[in-house]
Amino acid sequence: MASLSSxxxxxxxSFEHAxxxxxADYVRLNAFPRVSTRVVLRLAVIAVLAVAALFWRYTAGVGxxxxxxxxxxxxxxxxxxxxxxxxxxESAYLRGPVAYGVSSRGFWLRGQNFGAxxxxxxxxxxxxxxxxxxLSASGMPPVYLPIRELSSAGVYDAVKTLAQAHAxxxxxxxxxxxxxxxxxxxxx
Numbered sequence: 001m002a003s004l005s006s007x008x009x010x011x012x013x014s015f016e017h018a019x020x021x022x023x024a025d026y027v028r029l030n031a032f033p034r035v036s037t038r039v040v041l042r043l044a045v046i047a048v049l050a051v052a053a054l055f056w057r058y059t060a061g062v063g064x065x066x067x068x069x070x071x072x073x074x075x076x077x078x079x080x081x082x083x084x085x086x087x088x089x090e091s092a093y094l095r096g097p098v099a100y101g102v103s104s105r106g107f108w109l110r111g112q113n114f115g116a117x118x119x120x121x122x123x124x125x126x127x128x129x130x131x132x133x134x135l136s137a138s139g140m141p142p143v144y145l146p147i148r149e150l151s152s153a154g155v156y157d158a159v160k161t162l163a164q165a166h167a168x169x170x171x172x173x174x175x176x177x178x179x180x181x182x183x184x185x186x187x188x
Contacts, residue, residue: 013155016101017146026088027081029130029144046070093141100143102150102159107135107143116140126163127170135163136170 047070053063088094093114100109108117118137125136133150135143150156163169 011158012104013158014101014103015145015150015153015155015159016099017149018097018099019144019146020097021088021094021144023085023088026094027084029132029134030084030087043070043074091141100145102135102143102145102155104158104162107137107145109141109143120162120166123163123167125167125170133159133163134170 046066050063050066050070053059053066093109093111096112098109098111101107106117106119106122109115116139118140122137123135124138127134128147131147133145133147133156135145137143145159147156150159
């Protein structure tokens with residue numbers, strides 16, 4: 001990982017693209033991660049044990065509770081998909097073209113009646129998903145950047161380096177528990 005001092009003095013760059021997201025795009029990019037076969041097998045074993053617990057009066061309550069929790073976990077991906085579709089329908093800023101951009105100073109999005117931007121220090125988490133680099137900051141919607149277009153523009157490596165220097169990747173275990181960014185470096 002690059003040091004923050006070398007990242008903050010990066011060569012200035014800027015990239016912006018306009019995109020009109022559909023509900024299907026939004027659900028695909030915000031979908032619940034696929035459940036592995038190993039997880040499905042574990043849920044099945046837990047469900048079988050819970051059913052077995054139903055046959056003894058002292059463990060029947062625990063069996064019912066475990067079955068309810070297992071059932072909820074099993075339907076969670078479907079619930080997440082329907083919640084994503086509803087969230088898209090309720091998000092006025094996603095209707096119409098939205099310009100998503102990134103530069104050496106920060107990242108932004110601008111729609112017809114909405115705009116938000118953040119410096120790199122405000123980046124909370126980032127991830128690569130379905131060919132997109134997604135930057136998320138507190139208090140603003142995610143910024144979706146197509147990796148292929150970033151690479152074609154010659155800025156993908158610089159953007160990813162800045163993201164890695166200022167925030168953890170979504171779903172990755174945190175290697176250091178402290179804050180990131182220049183403010184964290186100045187505390188000494």
